[in-house]
Amino acid sequence: MSEQDLGITESKSHATGDWYAEVVQKAELADYAPMGGFIVTRPRGYAIWEGIQDHLDAEFKATGVQNTYFPMFIPESFLEREKDIVEGFDPEVAWTTHGGHEELDERLAVRPTSESIIAPFMADWIRSHRDLPMRLNQWCSVVRWEATETKPFFRTKEFLWQEGHTAHRDEQSAREETMTRLDQYERLYEDVLAMPALTGRKPDHDKFPGAEMTTTVETLMPDGKSVQAATSHYLGTSFAEAFDITYADEDEDDCVAHTTSWGLSWRAIGALVMLHSDEQGLVLPPTLAPEQVVIVPIWDADSKEHVLEYADEIAADLDSAGLRVGLDDRDNRNPGFKYNEWELKGVPLRIEVGPNEVEEESATLVHRPDGEQISVERAGISDTVDDHLDEVYAKLYAAAEQTLDGAIREADSREEILGTIGQHGGYVEAGWCGDEACEAPIKDAVAAEIVMVPFEDDPIHEECAICGEPAARTAYFARTY
């Protein structure tokens, strides 16, 4: 890394998209692949994904989910079966047509999602009520050939995700499953990504095709747009009927299963980076940072030996305590360069030690998000650092929460919705009759849509803000990613 690689030149507030792309590349999370729409995920980016996987995978397994691997290809005739469920389903899929020098008899879709290959196997594996619930998940990549501008982690033709597919004996069990997964996604955002989130249902006209209910985790980006950060669907019996997922109950009667599906993609990385980072570069919560702490020793010729020894011992202490720690003892870089580089790369806590610290048996801690400096004692440094990492997490969360709280505004009329979105972005909470037609004028005028309907059934407004008819729900309008 050279001097000119260090600075972020774009402005987060004035050119959010360009700033985001610059942070992703300069912090070495990802590069653009030669084919438009694809990215290469570098070690510092992939480590974040591994952190997310580790957390979610443990939660899934603790609640009965088993991992599997289904083929990356789906025969065209299998995808066609979904047409029984979804009128005019016409996915933007990539087609593989040749194997070696031969043209294939039937072309193969590179999976855009795996319902149509998983469901027939579930139908085969499930015989009795004792086989239920069946909860399968896979971590894999999927491909959707959408012709939009590439935005690393947000919009890429190939992306990494997990897709869960479950079958249950009745509606109650399947609905509980849907909410269990939604709750786990929300916990991931709140407890690991330091991102407060809103949860609710999608309006009926924006459900997953074939679903009875689509639930969503929505997170707010700094430019006032909402990101659909994870979804969990109750599919009713529609997929089970189309793919014959049935079971024999206690009386040996044949019953149709109820199914769910739920997924989270590496878009979570995109939302994380965009929310917390700043004009010095990447900001990461200590939960996910590849290095939680970096020690930067400051020496001159006389003090070098003592300072490095002192820094080494601190690094060893932190390492023994299970912290992810780096020691930057490079000879060819000055401390200022190192500060800038580790700030760019999102290290949550920096420890500076020089001759003074050696003398006083202390260390200087610097918090990444706000530059707060604290002198602490050398003794008990692991526990102290642990506390400060918690504090850094709390700072990130509190700042995001404050932004979110301030970005939810009420509106009572069409004009008020349009004016508020146009001026502030964020979420506008309004009464809604439940008709898609009342979303249309908002979409047309300011490109905002109903991103979420709270789970509580009682609308807090009496009238639909658009048509004036009685409100059936409360709707959250926002622009989206």
Place this chain on the structure above:
Amino acid sequence: MSEQDLGITESKSHATGDWYAEVVQKAELADYAPMGGFIVTRPRGYAIWEGIQDHLDAEFKATGVQNTYFPMFIPESFLEREKDIVEGFDPEVAWTTHGGHEELDERLAVRPTSESIIAPFMADWIRSHRDLPMRLNQWCSVVRWEATETKPFFRTKEFLWQEGHTAHRDEQSAREETMTRLDQYERLYEDVLAMPALTGRKPDHDKFPGAEMTTTVETLMPDGKSVQAATSHYLGTSFAEAFDITYADEDEDDCVAHTTSWGLSWRAIGALVMLHSDEQGLVLPPTLAPEQVVIVPIWDADSKEHVLEYADEIAADLDSAGLRVGLDDRDNRNPGFKYNEWELKGVPLRIEVGPNEVEEESATLVHRPDGEQISVERAGISDTVDDHLDEVYAKLYAAAEQTLDGAIREADSREEILGTIGQHGGYVEAGWCGDEACEAPIKDAVAAEIVMVPFEDDPIHEECAICGEPAARTAYFARTY
């Protein structure tokens, strides 16, 4: 699972291929996908892969490897660049030609291996000697459109693997890397899969295209054939030259890097299953078994409550000790059925508890590989079970080692090589001049080839067994998978 699903009907010794396929399906490791050449990996199969991943990934990370994710597609022009290295390189790849309704300008290969997409990025990321060594790995699936019969985990058009790609400043560093990875693969087989292995080099005529040296881990299957169980290549500077992977040394001189690559696929699962399993079904080492122990309580109406309570407590003890334990308290199956089912599924240790065990405060342990039964005290059961799991591992390893030791035979002439392979299979150790022409008659007559040349430079035979010229090496001939 019903009665007829339980038994393995094929004979391991007389119909190894059919027996293997039956074990894989009935033990619920994998099913055949609707497209020829593909399989669906079920939870019990995928859990074995996760066990292998967990072990290797930790070893890799402890030795400086970083995980990445590169696109699944490689533009045809990128693959073509490898032609600079490999004369007539013509991979059997699957081609993606359409995205949505549009034909692509350039067709995309579904990655058969990723050198040609990773190397250009390494070239970009490496500037100075300080960036070296660079060690990248990815866990992913690859596709090779080979028209052979599907054999789950052994031969499938899509398979899961890891591929490591590293760059170094000089030959010594790159050769050390090659051997570090080979050693880690060997340790995986020896310490986790209970499989003794042979390691050595491939003969020059069987190296990876473009490699200076290909090293291999070879394992022996019960039918006397050898499996190439992992490979690690020292690639010299050929890939670095073709893809411009260069760096500035301390004097700012431009130097060409030396690279390596190394990989292990889910073929490891196939070799594991084929080696240890038997005519009762799957046999797994405790290191990888999804359940290490299953408790089968045996009760009648009077004793049911006490037996189940006793079994519950043992299960809780083992679980607290970090063991993977199952308790089979199903009402609708008798103990005999349960024994058969858990034997089929490869559980290494069964614990039987009935009224006698409750009375005596004991438990009956049964080892999976040989049915040995041992009555042990209830007190201290977690430590006792731990010891018995070690013993089961040792039994599996010892049996495999005995088979391997007995399957390495020497030969001094072409006739002796042919006779020994024809009669016994296994490995035949012979002097070899180093010329590929001397392998040909063995290949033609008994379909055996030189699978491995030991690392020791001194041949143990003076003459080539085939042509009678001075021996340059010792060769291991075997039939292969």
